[in-house]
Amino acid sequence: MTQRVFVDANVLFSKTLMDWLFLLRLENPAMFQVHSTEDVFAEVIANMRKKCPTAPGHRTAQRAQLIRKNMDEVLQGFPSDLDFTGMDRHDYHVHAGAVFGGADIILTCNDPNDITTTPETEPYEVIHPDDFFLLVTDxxxxxxxxxxxxxxxxxxxxxxxxxxxxxxxxxxxxxxxxxxxxxxxxxxxxx
Incomplete structure (x- = not known):
């Protein structure tokens, strides 16, 4: 069964992680699909701008286009009233997007507790890119x-x-x- 992977901003912010995710996706089309939200994309672009305030606008525009082109689905919204046990309230949007999008996996560099402290009750599993890339290539x-x-x-x-x-x-x-x-x-x- 194809796994639905919700991709967090920190994975898409890293050119290395983003490239490997999309390349593995292209080589394994039936294994998993990737989806995310506009909120995640906005976070990626904001972090790019924060890292390099004087970067030309085409750099962030190209990243946004590349991300959209390689996503299987861009979720346009998510509910604002889901139960959330994560330690980082700023990661509510990741949890809500994953639940709303029917994710099997949240792919993030964050500590899983930032997103949920009750993983056994969630419909998804929080996985670091290092572990996910190994699972795919295994x-x-x-x-x-x-x-x-x-x-x-x-x-x-x-x-x-x-x-x-x-x-x-x-x-x-x-x-x-x-x-x-x-x-x-x-x-x-x-x-």
């Missing part, structure tokens, strides 16, 4: 090398970039970084 190991090859081709034309595994380490995905390091070693041995 289910379809054959997808790793083609994605890594395409990433190598893409980044080889860019200056000042980190190696794929280093970028994942920096983005908080050490175990998935190790998996990619193994794939890179495999690719290096191919003719």
């Amino acid at each position: 289910s379809n190991p054959a997808c790793v090398v083609p994605i890594a090859r395409n990433q190598i081709k893409y980044w080889s034309g860019k200056s000042n970039h980190l190696q794929l595994d280093q970028a994942l380490l920096k983005a908080g995905c050490p175990r998935f970084a190790f998996r990619i390091r193994e794939a890179l070693a495999h690719i290096a041995q191919l003719p």
Whole structure:
């Protein structure tokens, strides 16, 4: 059964995490679908602007377009009166969007307690990208090398970039970084 994954802003704010999420989605179309809300998109853009106040407007516009293009569904709203046990009241919108959208998974870098302190009563599971990327590639190991090859081709034309595994380490995905390091070693041995 295809899993519905509600994507939080911190995953979409990180170019590394966003890219890997969308690339894994493209290689595994029947495994999971991604959805989110306008509120999440607004948070991504606000954080981009906060990080780099003088960035040209096309940078945030391009990110917004890329996110929308790769989402399976953009939820236009969610209820304001759901029970919420999360420790971070600013994450109510994540909980409500996930419940309203019928999510099986909330993909976030947050502590799960920020979103719910009663996970056993929720219709979703809160999962960190490191764990999620491993779950996807455990289910379809054959997808790793083609994605890594395409990433190598893409980044080889860019200056000042980190190696794929280093970028994942920096983005908080050490175990998935190790998996990619193994794939890179495999690719290096191919003719």
